[in-house]
Amino acid sequence: MTSAAAQVLRLLQERGETLGVAESLTGGLVAAELTAVPGASRSFRGSVTAYATPLKRDVLGVDGALLAERGAVDPDVAQAMAVGVRGVLGADWGVSTTGVAGPEPQDGKPVGTVFVAVSGPGGARKVAELRLNGGRADIRKESVRSLLELLSGELGEIARAQDTEQNGGT
DSSP states (O other): OOHHHHHHHHHHHHTTTTTTESTTTTTOOOHHHHSTTGGGGGEEEEEEESSSHHHHTTTTTOOOHHHHOOOOOHHHHHHHHHHHHHHTTTTTTEEEOOOEOOOOOOOOOOOTTEEEEEOOOOOOEEEEEEEOOHHHHHHHEEEEHHHHHHHHHHHHHHHOOOOOHHOOOO
8 A cells, every 4th residue: 555655656756845734533544654664754744643532623623513413524624634734744645544443333333434635725625435344444445545545646636737737738
């Protein structure tokens, strides 16, 4: 999986941009994957592991009413976490994970329900809902992979759009 992290960091470094990570169910695995890449410190600012729901509100700025109404396993919560970590860590890009790794359902959501989100400059925002199978470790690992893939896609889309613009294409 380190190749996905290396790809993300390469794209960020090419753009001179930084990344902050907000993690819940992955508990630091995204940060570990990124920091396994030599030179990660050029773009990776840090992470917040907001495992407890009150930390999502108090540290990342997720709306308390949203958390009370829908619980932590929600696409809007994932997006708010990604936005919040950008501000907390002063990063150009923020990403987040929230979901249910098991063994029990949470907030009325079954095991394997995961939301990963990206927030970036110029209002770039994306949330993906995952329905994952397997045990706790499998769900957490696949959440990391899916998040890095989502971010890589967003960075690649912007890079392609800028390249087309600079070269006069449509």
